[in-house]
Amino acid sequence: MHDIIILGAGPAGMTAGVYAARKQLDTLIITENIGGQTTWSSEIENYLGYTYITGPELVQKFEEHLRYFNLRLEYAKITSLSKTNGGFKIEAEDLRVFETRTVVIATGKSPRMLNVPGEHEFRGKGVTYCATCDAPLFAGMEVVVVGGGNSGLDSAVQLMKITPKVYLVESGPKLRADEVLQEKVSKGLNVEVLLNTKPSEILGDVMVTGVNVENTETGDKRTLKARGVFVEIGLVPNTGFLDGIVRLNKYGEVPVNCAAETGIPGLFAAGDVTDVPEKQIIIAAGDGAKAALGAYSYLVRLPSECP
Amino acid sequence: MADQHNVTVYSTSTCPYCHQAKSYLSQKGVEFTDKNVGTDVAAREEMVKKSGQLGVPVIDVDGQVIVGFNRPKLDELLQS
Numbered sequence: 001m002h003d004i005i006i007l008g009a010g011p012a013g014m015t016a017g018v019y020a021a022r023k024q025l026d027t028l029i030i031t032e033n034i035g036g037q038t039t040w041s042s043e044i045e046n047y048l049g050y051t052y053i054t055g056p057e058l059v060q061k062f063e064e065h066l067r068y069f070n071l072r073l074e075y076a077k078i079t080s081l082s083k084t085n086g087g088f089k090i091e092a093e094d095l096r097v098f099e100t101r102t103v104v105i106a107t108g109k110s111p112r113m114l115n116v117p118g119e120h121e122f123r124g125k126g127v128t129y130c131a132t133c134d135a136p137l138f139a140g141m142e143v144v145v146v147g148g149g150n151s152g153l154d155s156a157v158q159l160m161k162i163t164p165k166v167y168l169v170e171s172g173p174k175l176r177a178d179e180v181l182q183e184k185v186s187k188g189l190n191v192e193v194l195l196n197t198k199p200s201e202i203l204g205d206v207m208v209t210g211v212n213v214e215n216t217e218t219g220d221k222r223t224l225k226a227r228g229v230f231v232e233i234g235l236v237p238n239t240g241f242l243d244g245i246v247r248l249n250k251y252g253e254v255p256v257n258c259a260a261e262t263g264i265p266g267l268f269a270a271g272d273v274t275d276v277p278e279k280q281i282i283i284a285a286g287d288g289a290k291a292a293l294g295a296y297s298y299l300v301r302l303p304s305e306c307p
Numbered sequence: 308m309a310d311q312h313n314v315t316v317y318s319t320s321t322c323p324y325c326h327q328a329k330s331y332l333s334q335k336g337v338e339f340t341d342k343n344v345g346t347d348v349a350a351r352e353e354m355v356k357k358s359g360q361l362g363v364p365v366i367d368v369d370g371q372v373i374v375g376f377n378r379p380k381l382d383e384l385l386q387s
Binding site for chain 1: 322360361
């Protein structure tokens with residue numbers, strides 16, 4: 001039985017880990033990766049202490065600091081979290097079970113999927129959710145970017161420099177990205193913007209060969225010939241495993257109060273997975289500290305176990 | 308530590324997980340060949356052939372292929 005289990009090792013989870021360990025709590029972090037969304041950030045200029053640092057470098061700093069303390073970290077995918085008499089039980093996909101008195105949910109967010117046929121089959125075979133990672137792989141190939149927000153246009157700007165053709169597909173009537181990005185994209189002679197358009201299927205044999213799209217206003221259907229599909233349509237909170245232990249808000253996030261409490265005694269949450277209005281690395285880190293300190297306060301007020 | 312392993316990392320210059328994977332290998336003192344599949348088309352084709360997919364990083368340890376920076380799996384292969 002641990003004192004505290006932290007789910008997730010992004011900035012929220014890692015800060016919670018540092019605080020919990022310094023309170024001498026028996027601390028376990030369970031995560032699928034170290035760094036979370038911070039890893040995907042290419043340039044960070046607003047994390048205090050660093051006028052400029054890349055995401056991977058900042059994550060490396062966080063991890064070095066975390067490893068300095070006495071705590072355990074396990075790689076596992078969590079499938080459920082439930083209440084027990086003594087606290088909480090956490091089950092993992094590999095069938096391991098963990099028990100703890102307190103939990104900090106710091107599982108962050110993941111890219112939203114298109115949920116169209118072919119998306120799953122061709123993931124890694126032309127379908128990607130990280131332009132920063134994969135853009136260079138598609139040099140010289142026709143590509144489709146789905147999403148007219150900042151991420152989508154940022155990807156389009158990167159890709160238009162190295163590919164013969166970029167199709168930018170947006171489901172709404174106009175692009176939603178910042179003006180600066182829209183202007184850059186408009187200068188791309190090889191960029192074709194398709195508004196009011198949604199992908200209906202991703203086609204391919206061994207790898208992606210194209211995308212079927214439909215104009216929701218006119219009903220027109222088209223097949224875009226492409227070997228890469230960049231999906232940039234937002235992020236969803238990683239709360240699927242919670243299965244009712246807390247009531248989520250309409251965005252699927254975990255509501256918390258100013259002390260990172262969920263309303264369930266001993267259960268805390270921190271970072272982008274919560275309903276915090278601004279999703280920033282430094283906010284997540286602060287939340288992680290609050291959650292760990294909250295867990296500590298909760299633990300010391302518990303009656304001590306009888307010998 | 309274990310005997311020398313034959314390690315190749317297929318990466319692109321912008322991929323953050325590739326960066327993490329290579330840092331990790333360097334920290335562990337593991338020598339590896341770094342192939343940039345963004346610029347080296349032959350390396351890209353080699354990677355696709357070995358891993359059946361077009362995502363980075365791909366790490367080849369003595370012929371065993373790992374897709375993505377899967378730290379536990381990598382540790383396992385480096386220990387044997």
